[in-house]
Amino acid sequence: MLGDEAIALGALHAGLSGVYAYPGTPSTEITEFIQNATGYGKETYIIGGHELKANGKIHSRWCSNEKTAMEAALGMSYAGKRALVCMKHVGMNVCADAFVNSAITGVNGGLVVLAADDPSMHSSQNEQDSRFYAKFAMIPIFEPSNQQEAYNMMEDAFNLSESLKLPVLMRVVTRLAHSRANVEIKEKANDENKLNPDNGRHWVLLPAIARKNYLSLIEKQKDMINASLSSKYNKLETTKQNAKLGIIACGIGYNYVMESNAEDVEILKISQYPLPEQKIKDFAAKCEKILVVEDGQPVVEEAVHGILGAEYSILGRLNGNLPRTGELNPDSVAIAINAAITGEEPKEYPTATSPINVVGRPPALCQGCGHRDVYTALKEIVEEYKDARVFGDIGCYTLGALPPFQAINSCVDMGASITMAKGAADAGVWPAISVIGDSTFTHSGMTGLLDAVNDKSNITVIISDNLTTAMTGGQDSQGTYRFEQICLGLGVEPEHLHVVVPLPKNMDEIKQILRDEINYKGVSVIIPRRECIQTHARKLRQAKK
Amino acid sequence: MKTDIILAGVGGQGILSIATIIGEAATKAGLNLKQAEVHGMSQRGGDVQSNLRLSNETIYSDLIPRGKADLIIAMEPMEALRYVQYLSPNGVIVTSSKPFVNIPNYPDETELFKELDSQNKVVRLDIEEMAKEIKAPKSANVILLGMAAPFLDILSAEELRSAVGRVFSSKGEAIVEANYKAFDFGYENANK
Numbered sequence: 155m156l157g158d159e160a161i162a163l164g165a166l167h168a169g170l171s172g173v174y175a176y177p178g179t180p181s182t183e184i185t186e187f188i189q190n191a192t193g194y195g196k197e198t199y200i201i202g203g204h205e206l207k208a209n210g211k212i213h214s215r216w217c218s219n220e221k222t223a224m225e226a227a228l229g230m231s232y233a234g235k236r237a238l239v240c241m242k243h244v245g246m247n248v249c250a251d252a253f254v255n256s257a258i259t260g261v262n263g264g265l266v267v268l269a270a271d272d273p274s275m276h277s278s279q280n281e282q283d284s285r286f287y288a289k290f291a292m293i294p295i296f297e298p299s300n301q302q303e304a305y306n307m308m309e310d311a312f313n314l315s316e317s318l319k320l321p322v323l324m325r326v327v328t329r330l331a332h333s334r335a336n337v338e339i340k341e342k343a344n345d346e347n348k349l350n351p352d353n354g355r356h357w358v359l360l361p362a363i364a365r366k367n368y369l370s371l372i373e374k375q376k377d378m379i380n381a382s383l384s385s386k387y388n389k390l391e392t393t394k395q396n397a398k399l400g401i402i403a404c405g406i407g408y409n410y411v412m413e414s415n416a417e418d419v420e421i422l423k424i425s426q427y428p429l430p431e432q433k434i435k436d437f438a439a440k441c442e443k444i445l446v447v448e449d450g451q452p453v454v455e456e457a458v459h460g461i462l463g464a465e466y467s468i469l470g471r472l473n474g475n476l477p478r479t480g481e482l483n484p485d486s487v488a489i490a491i492n493a494a495i496t497g498e499e500p501k502e503y504p505t506a507t508s509p510i511n512v513v514g515r516p517p518a519l520c521q522g523c524g525h526r527d528v529y530t531a532l533k534e535i536v537e538e539y540k541d542a543r544v545f546g547d548i549g550c551y552t553l554g555a556l557p558p559f560q561a562i563n564s565c566v567d568m569g570a571s572i573t574m575a576k577g578a579a580d581a582g583v584w585p586a587i588s589v590i591g592d593s594t595f596t597h598s599g600m601t602g603l604l605d606a607v608n609d610k611s612n613i614t615v616i617i618s619d620n621l622t623t624a625m626t627g628g629q630d631s632q633g634t635y636r637f638e639q640i641c642l643g644l645g646v647e648p649e650h651l652h653v654v655v656p657l658p659k660n661m662d663e664i665k666q667i668l669r670d671e672i673n674y675k676g677v678s679v680i681i682p683r684r685e686c687i688q689t690h691a692r693k694l695r696q697a698k699k
Numbered sequence: 700m701k702t703d704i705i706l707a708g709v710g711g712q713g714i715l716s717i718a719t720i721i722g723e724a725a726t727k728a729g730l731n732l733k734q735a736e737v738h739g740m741s742q743r744g745g746d747v748q749s750n751l752r753l754s755n756e757t758i759y760s761d762l763i764p765r766g767k768a769d770l771i772i773a774m775e776p777m778e779a780l781r782y783v784q785y786l787s788p789n790g791v792i793v794t795s796s797k798p799f800v801n802i803p804n805y806p807d808e809t810e811l812f813k814e815l816d817s818q819n820k821v822v823r824l825d826i827e828e829m830a831k832e833i834k835a836p837k838s839a840n841v842i843l844l845g846m847a848a849p850f851l852d853i854l855s856a857e858e859l860r861s862a863v864g865r866v867f868s869s870k871g872e873a874i875v876e877a878n879y880k881a882f883d884f885g886y887e888n889a890n891k
Binding site: 334408517 | 763764780
């Protein structure tokens with residue numbers, strides 16, 4: 155099964171009562187698996203030949219964004235039940251307020267936050283490492299090295315969360331989330347926790363209480379370190395006694411180290427944090443130098459510098475022994491190990507140059523997609539207004555930045571199209587046009603639109619509505635069929651709110667509305683609405699069955 | 700024993716179905732398996748690939764090291780060529796010979812095939828035409844799997860063929876038969 159599916163099943167078998175998430179590659183399939191396994195009134199579900207009891211009451215509906223997801227899960231934990239929150243790495247930025255403070259309140263029922271990082275940015279705008287967030291919040295991390303471990307760890311993570319009364323982060327990367335392997339599973343799922351709402355004052359983060367909670371969180375650090383020291387996931391492996399090179403292999407970095415078949419090395423596998431400092435000191439004492447192999451940013455490498463001091467020789471991404479950016483792979487790790495053993499400069503890392511007669515084939519908007527018609531209209535309008543700037547957002551329509559459209563000037567984070575257009579308009583840019591999808595609008599666009607309305611900012615907002623969260627594979631969108639009411643409720647003037655159908659035959663109408671609304675000195679919203687052709691085709695196929 | 704396979708194509712061509720069939724056969728045969736897939740942005744008309752590793756020993760890395768792949772199975776000739784640096788010196792390329800041109804700068808086809816044919820061993824056939832010939836237009840990918848079967852040392856052709864049956868069983872007898880026919884047709888033609 156897929157790594158994401160192993161995580162989902164591990165959570166279900168650990169006695170999960172609810173998953174809360176917003177779709178985001180590479181984390182989406184976790185929630186989808188739980189929806190498919192437990193939804194639709196099934197009594198049992200069959201995985202890998204085992205028939206298991208389904209529980210139609212397990213919450214799995216999509217949330218508006220990662221912050222609402224995190225808070226709802228904390229509420230479920232408050233009520234005594236086990237809850238899982240799933241997101242891609244940048245979702246951690248959205249839920250950071252709730253996430254960091256959930257370590258101060260503590261939890262009641264087990265609470266696991268699953269962050270799927272995307273080193274190499276296969277489908278993301280950065281490669282931030284979620285382990286920083288757990289260190290910042292001072293909570294434990296589990297980082298599985300393979301699908302089996304991901305399945306097994308989920309139960310351990312819930313147990314640790316309940317014994318420490320803290321949320322636990324599970325961090326995975328694309329190559330685990332989106333890779334399949336055989337996984338052995340339990341025959342029976344745990345029962346869910348009973349409803350048992352907490353009553354303690356520690357949930358009220360008034361300064362006087364929060365100060366006490368913070369001290370108690372600091373007290374718990376030694377329990378967390380002890381858990382890491384005795385963890386079966388942090389283990390020593392030796393191919394040769396008294397090897398000069400020690401390798402600290404974190405998460406899936408361990409797989410690439412093992413794949414290299416390196417002899418004459420000692421390996422310390424790290425899959426549970428905070429770092430077991432004493433173990434690392436003992437390990438370093440046996441070796442002459444240490445290579446840190448971790449996917450993502452050099453989180454452990456920096457920490458090991460602190461643990462071992464300036465005298466000790468530590469190799470990794472920071473000193474150039476491994477590439478500073480991008481995901482690890484068996485080739486880069488093999489080169490790094492070889493260089494670390496010989497003490498030579500690592501030989502050149504193979505780059506992703508294409509062989510002769512091969513050219514890039516970038517992704518493109520589907521033929522027949524409504525976003526295409528929106529960009530066709532927009533491109534012509536922008537040619538009429540030479541100073542126009544188009545602020546884009548996150549979704550399929552970000553592909554409007556590529557040829558043939560090249561129609562957007564920015565794409566930063568969920569919802570930024572509206573607020574950046576507003577700021578640019580405040581500075582004097584005209585026309586300032588924002589393009590945002592329906593799901594992104596309800597995720598983080600609504601509050602920005604309220605700001606713009608309150609300021610009567612001179613912007614034109616296009617909510618390109620395809621009735622779904624298309625980029626991640628067609629999940630439900632939270633505001634479907636309610637966008638006019640939402641915009642009116644936020645104060646958009648009815649005469650400056652338009653719904654159009656993005657089809658070539660309506661091109662003249664759409665362009666005229668765009669011109670009129672650009673010329674209006676205030677907030678206008680245009681909603682081109684036509685269902686995503688992928689979800690439409692899927693529904694037709696299902697209807698046929 | 701192990702077999703490392705790179706599956707390549709353009710989003711929507713059905714390479715993941717090939718992976719599913721091989722995976723089904725491997726699981727039935729009790730082999731270990733790892734299969735790294737591409738989801739999300741790269742699916743929309745862009746290049747897609749999957750690393751599929753089969754072994755009777757522990758498999759660590761989800762990704763195949765450069766120069767170690769035994770087989771490239773591709774639904775598109777330029778996509779086959781994209782991964783040649785991962786192919787071992789004795790490796791085999793099994794590919795559709797029909798270019799899928801959805802980009803303005805697609806390379807010159809004569810040059811493309813010259814480069815492709817200069818590789819160690821290449822089996823290329825127009826699987827879309829073949830699928831039409833046997834009146835199974837949706838089974839071009841299964842024809843390709845049949846073509847690849849003689850080179851997939853770790854699984855027998857019979858094991859792969861019966862996995863085709865199991866994977867399509869929920870879709871009815873007619874579809875299973877069409878896919879058996881496609882598999883056999885590919886297998887026979889690969890040997891020529």
